[in-house]
Amino acid sequence: MSPGEDGLIGIPFPEHSSELLSCLNAQRRAGLLCDLTLTSRGSCYLTHRSVMAAVSVYFRKLFGGEEGEAGSYGAGRRCSVQLDFVAPDALDALLDFAYTATLTIRSSGMREVLRAAQLLGIQCVADACRDILGERAEDEDCAQEPHRVSRRKKDRRHVSRSPLSPPPSSPPPDCPQPVAPAAPDPDYQEHSPLAGENGDQPGDSRVAAPAANGGMRWASGESLLAPPPEDGMSEEEEEERGEYRAGGAAAAPLAAERGGAPGTGRKRKSQTPQQCPVCQKIIHGAGKLPRHMRTHTGEKPFQCTACGVRFTRNDKLKIHMRKHTGERPYPCPDCPARFLHSYDLKNHRSLHSGARPFECPLCHKAFAREDHLQRHRKGHSCLELRTRRPRRGPGPGEGPLLLDPASLPHSSSFSRSPPQGNSSGPALLYSHLPESPSVPFHPVPLLAPNRLAYPPHLWRGMTLPAGTTGEAMGPPSPVAPPRARWEEEEDDEEDEEEEEEE
DNA sequence: CTGGGGAGGGGGCCC
């Protein structure tokens, strides 16, 4: 960026979220900076209010983490909350989830965790548990609360909805409505956490009943997977999205258990092609979406054992390892050069052949590599004016293209060019050639200097006076934007046809 | 500005 520009730049640190969470977890385990003590049936858990407020709707409301809420537990005050309505094991699991984005529980404890997640408003955990338990959880919930039976379909939708989706405007009645109001009771808010008025442990503020449930977002970097709310996905697609989410870091252990989960009755549709929930890009190929997703998450699970460099893909690591082993499996048959990548060899061989199949349509400079041509065109280093090919009405000085036809690239070299209809790539270049290119091949310069009636540098920054010879080349259009190659090729084909007519 | 090497990412094919 030039010093004069003041544009915003975004430098992603993909590891940051996980490192942050890891650090917070270490602090929790060491009891550092913990400003919240959770107690459940005699068990105490040190934690951080901000973390709990981030992960739990219940705590968010309790601490005033929601916008416009004052909360009863002011910042900087150490407090404790009694959660006797949550089983200690479930609370422990939920705390681990909050700090590791991974829920590790026994199957037998699933229901208790589900209940705790519902009560505390940890929606994604509740959803995952319900997914594993299938319909039974809801059936039982509904059996306990018959009035909810009619909303089963709606609840199913909510279950399948990704927890990354924005929370509903009002807390969904997913779980039995707590005794306490959705928001912490104002009277209750008046209680100081340390007042000890409500409990058997002096200094504790007691939360006798849970707050409302509600949607939430992942507390970790998984929020990257948040789908747009108005993507018009079908219910099944949403479920598929949930499936993928369930396979992510937050629910990996759950996904493993899900295999034998009876009663889910869900079958994955074919995932080819798949749409990335982050960038909406369509990813073709079975099993390619996880690979693509790593480009968003920054996850690099493949580490070089020699230098520690990490890669998102195994095949890239494999290629990288060649640097350490010295293996260069792509030798040039024409010289001692060897290459790491097949494509490098292909590029290299074009040097031997002198093939420069990529020609700038504006200045007609030829390049051996397409990206070099693109760079050339982007860099305004070529003639920006739209000129027709000098073949038309060639001046007496127009000579042959110094390009050896025998050394023209193999067909593969042209495979990178866009489809050119019936005209092959070489034909494009040969169209400039005399019928019998008897001139000796010389690799440089490959661009015949006299192919342009007016060399690019003469065009640069100038406009042709009316009635000059520029007319013979076609009227230059100083404001003509760069044209797509196929447009140029269309012109080329027109030129060829006109030549034939002549 | 250009040539060349390296790397990241997508797609095809196969298992």
Next chain:
DNA sequence: TGGGCCCCCTCCCCA
């Protein structure tokens, strides 16, 4: 369906 392998495209960096 996921992973391995390969090819291709594109971009970046350096000389």
